[in-house]
Amino acid sequence: MEQASAQPAHVHAPPQTFLRKHVFSLDHKVIGKQYYGLALVAVFTGMVLSWLMRFHLVWPAVKIPGLEFLAKGGAPGGVITPEYYLSLLTMHGTLMVFFVLTNAPFAGFGNYFLPIQIGAEDMAFPRFNMMSFWVTFVAFLVLLLAFFIPDGPPISGWTAYAPLSAIGNDAGPGLGWGQNLWAMSIAIFCIGQLLGSLNFIATTLDLRARGMSLMRMPICTWAWFVTACIGLLAFAVLLPACLLLLLDKLAGTSFFVPAGLVVSDRLQPHAGGSPLLWQHLFWFFGHPEVYIAILPAIGIVSHVLITSMRKPMLSAKVLIYSMMSIGFLSWMVWGHHMFVSGMNPFSSLLFSFPTLTITIPATIITLIWLGSLYGANLRINSASLFALGFVSMFVSGGVSGFFLAQPSIDIYLHATYFVVGHFHMVMGVAAIFGIFSGTYFWFPKMSGRMMNETLGKLHFWITFIGTYCIFMPFHYLGMAGNVRRYSSFVDDFMAPLMPLHKFISIAAFITGGAQLIFLYNLIHSRFRGAPATENPWEGTSLEWSMSSPPPWDNFGGRHPVVYHDPYQYGVKGSKGDYVMQDSAEQPATSS
Amino acid sequence: MATTTYTPLPVQTRSAAAGGSRSGVWVGIFAITMFFAAVTSALSVRQGSGDWSHISIPSIMYANTLVLAISSLTIELSRRAMSRSLATGSATLAAQGWLGATLVLGLGFVAGQYLAWRELAARGLYLATNPNSSFLYVFTGAHVLHLLGGIAGLLYLAARVAVNGTGLRRNSFENTAIYWHFMGVLWLYLLVVIGVRL
Numbered sequence: 001m002e003q004a005s006a007q008p009a010h011v012h013a014p015p016q017t018f019l020r021k022h023v024f025s026l027d028h029k030v031i032g033k034q035y036y037g038l039a040l041v042a043v044f045t046g047m048v049l050s051w052l053m054r055f056h057l058v059w060p061a062v063k064i065p066g067l068e069f070l071a072k073g074g075a076p077g078g079v080i081t082p083e084y085y086l087s088l089l090t091m092h093g094t095l096m097v098f099f100v101l102t103n104a105p106f107a108g109f110g111n112y113f114l115p116i117q118i119g120a121e122d123m124a125f126p127r128f129n130m131m132s133f134w135v136t137f138v139a140f141l142v143l144l145l146a147f148f149i150p151d152g153p154p155i156s157g158w159t160a161y162a163p164l165s166a167i168g169n170d171a172g173p174g175l176g177w178g179q180n181l182w183a184m185s186i187a188i189f190c191i192g193q194l195l196g197s198l199n200f201i202a203t204t205l206d207l208r209a210r211g212m213s214l215m216r217m218p219i220c221t222w223a224w225f226v227t228a229c230i231g232l233l234a235f236a237v238l239l240p241a242c243l244l245l246l247l248d249k250l251a252g253t254s255f256f257v258p259a260g261l262v263v264s265d266r267l268q269p270h271a272g273g274s275p276l277l278w279q280h281l282f283w284f285f286g287h288p289e290v291y292i293a294i295l296p297a298i299g300i301v302s303h304v305l306i307t308s309m310r311k312p313m314l315s316a317k318v319l320i321y322s323m324m325s326i327g328f329l330s331w332m333v334w335g336h337h338m339f340v341s342g343m344n345p346f347s348s349l350l351f352s353f354p355t356l357t358i359t360i361p362a363t364i365i366t367l368i369w370l371g372s373l374y375g376a377n378l379r380i381n382s383a384s385l386f387a388l389g390f391v392s393m394f395v396s397g398g399v400s401g402f403f404l405a406q407p408s409i410d411i412y413l414h415a416t417y418f419v420v421g422h423f424h425m426v427m428g429v430a431a432i433f434g435i436f437s438g439t440y441f442w443f444p445k446m447s448g449r450m451m452n453e454t455l456g457k458l459h460f461w462i463t464f465i466g467t468y469c470i471f472m473p474f475h476y477l478g479m480a481g482n483v484r485r486y487s488s489f490v491d492d493f494m495a496p497l498m499p500l501h502k503f504i505s506i507a508a509f510i511t512g513g514a515q516l517i518f519l520y521n522l523i524h525s526r527f528r529g530a531p532a533t534e535n536p537w538e539g540t541s542l543e544w545s546m547s548s549p550p551p552w553d554n555f556g557g558r559h560p561v562v563y564h565d566p567y568q569y570g571v572k573g574s575k576g577d578y579v580m581q582d583s584a585e586q587p588a589t590s591s
Numbered sequence: 592m593a594t595t596t597y598t599p600l601p602v603q604t605r606s607a608a609a610g611g612s613r614s615g616v617w618v619g620i621f622a623i624t625m626f627f628a629a630v631t632s633a634l635s636v637r638q639g640s641g642d643w644s645h646i647s648i649p650s651i652m653y654a655n656t657l658v659l660a661i662s663s664l665t666i667e668l669s670r671r672a673m674s675r676s677l678a679t680g681s682a683t684l685a686a687q688g689w690l691g692a693t694l695v696l697g698l699g700f701v702a703g704q705y706l707a708w709r710e711l712a713a714r715g716l717y718l719a720t721n722p723n724s725s726f727l728y729v730f731t732g733a734h735v736l737h738l739l740g741g742i743a744g745l746l747y748l749a750a751r752v753a754v755n756g757t758g759l760r761r762n763s764f765e766n767t768a769i770y771w772h773f774m775g776v777l778w779l780y781l782l783v784v785i786g787v788r789l
Contacts, residue, residue, distance in 0.1 A: 205612075
């Protein structure tokens with residue numbers, strides 16, 4: 001037995017070949033970067049799709065040069081058809097929610113930094129880890145394939161509501177093989193995320209360094225751990241939902257299609273299925289997915305803020321418990337996406353109450369940030385600016401959630417731009433700000449080089465002002481009755497809102513364009529940036545205790561021992577106003 | 592401001608975790624449970640549509656249940672034999688034998704489920720015939736897919752034991768055994784659901 005258990009947890013040797021080093025790598029750091037890279041490709045693809053939509057909304061008759069070659073049926077003569085608009089909308093939502101908001105803050109940064117921050121050499125199951133990325137990559141390709149088949153991408157939105165998504169081309173273009181590819185892609189994606197979540201949980205539970213008690217883990221490690229727990233349950237539900245949808249499409253079963261449904265003058269050959277069943281299964285995943293996107297960002301931003309404030313949070317413990325409460329409550333609220341589905345009004349009340357309850361831990365987290373920032377001598381840099389921007393977006397986007405959580409108000413606002421504004425701010429842009437904050441903060445560690453601060457600050461201000469210009473007016477549009485998912489508003493009662501739409505579109509082009517500054521900064525700094533020291537931000541957690549970038553086995557053969565909680569700032573240490581987690585010195589209180 | 596204990600806490604250490612992860616298999620079991628819970632809840636919703644009928648369980652499924660139960664016994668015997676071998680460094684013949692028996696029984700179960708599907712087809716019950724048959728195929732098919740994962744684990748163990756003898760990680764064996772027992776428990780649950788609800 002001793003002989004057996006004396007083996008180290010990870011026995012894979014350093015890779016020698018290019019393929020093993022950079023492509024099929026077992027190293028969690030390479031896999032983290034691969035996830036990040038995939039998210040980067042997905043986010044720019046999704047952003048171009050949103051540009052096409054915003055362009056078409058305000059100049060519906062103007063040709064988009066070259067588009068007719070990319071989408072022959074969808075944009076004849078370069079003008080987007082209403083159906084193709086919906087296809088773009090579906091793909092934009094799917095790419096952004098799954099391949100960006102799930103991939104970058106959770107799988108990307110989490111893979112890279114979770115093992116390091118707990119003092120492990122790698123994930124618990126490196127092979128599963130590699131599989132999880134490549135499975136996700138295949139899911140990405142399968143999804144994009146929908147652009148290149150004659151059927152085109154599906155028009156059913158990222159929520160793929162049945163029966164629209166379940167009856168094939170009778171219901172519109174893209175709903176045959178386009179929808180099949182969508183469901184296959186998401187099912188494959190689920191497998192990747194399940195493998196990833198399993199790894200995160202097992203690694204956190206089993207591979208912590210000596211002295212690294214659970215409450216000594218950094219807040220972002222906690223966030224990734226809680227997110228993994230949510231993901232494990234959420235994707236385990238979405239996976240069978242997608243499989244049942246595929247069976248309805250390909251095998252003729254009737255899980256989601258009701259009896260007697262006539263579409264395009266054809267009686268659909270299904271009987272007895274329940275369209276609401278799809279909504280229940282989808283949103284049972286879908287609402288926790290919101291927290292899968294936002295919790296890692298909350299963790300990253302807290303980590304960045306503490307390091308920049310040079311003092312601990314008011315209460316890291318309460319913040320962690322609040323994240324756990326959000327995770328727990330996320331399972332009780334899926335019905336608030338279905339207030340207009342015709343379900344029993346008493347059910348709406350039951351879902352409304354826990355939804356409003358979620359605002360309590362969310363508010364506690366915000367108050368902890370604001371209370372900690374009060375009087376702090378904040379170091380202003382690109383990372384901390386984006387962290388502050390995240391707090392701003394989280395509050396601005398979260399406040400509209402109070403309204404939407406109440407069925408009587410949601411019924412009016414549900415199908416309008418108000419909801420679009422709400423989720424773009426609180427889930428989309430806020431999480432993206434978290435990703436940016438993490439990128440500026442950890443790039444020196446990941447690449448060994450610093451990013452350009454001037455470009456970073458320019459990027460922040462354009463993005464911050466730009467996103468407010470785009471998404472705040474959405475709320476007004478919604479209250480004015482502007483319905484969502486329409487491809488043009490020129491000739492109807494929404495025509496007076498067109499000037500505002502034009503303003504939004506121009507803001508979207510400028511803000512999107514500003515992301516090229518980030519891309520340039522990222523690529524240029526990777527090769528030409530100033531060399532980064534081991535600990536450029538004077539952080540305390542374990543990722544700052546090694547060279548930048550870290551060696552192959554993270555700690556260079558060293559087995560770190562942890563003596564402190566991760567936020568010993570504002571003290572008198574031998575290196576400055578902080579003491580590292582793995583330093584045995586006892587810090588003296590500075591004031 | 593800083594009021595922490597400055598000695599490392601006696602928590603899980605590298606050496607304790609050196610045998611591999613002990614949590615992974617339980618986390619996986621949790622996810623698989625959630626998968627089948629989701630399908631079970633879908634069954635409950637779908638049952639309310641009014642076109643529900645009843646399917647009598649193909650009799651071979653009872654025999655399959657027995658086969659799977661015996662395989663749980665054999666893998667337990669194999670695990671214990673392996674545990675003794677790892678402790679003493681002695682030969683692993685008994686462990687290999689019971690492992691082989693488990694493999695044969697596992698494959699026998701899969702073959703038995705295939706015969707059950709054949710019987711259903713002979714009765715005119717296909718995947719899309721009615722909601723009951725749809726759920727029956729989904730439940731049994733998903734279970735077999737997960738069980739094939741277990742068989743892959745058994746094959747991996749058999750190969751490792753054959754090549755490396757006692758150099759195998761103790762946890763690999765225990766985790767595979769836990770997973771295999773779970774497959775049995777899951778099947779019992781599904782059999783009850785199929786019998787009562789379908």
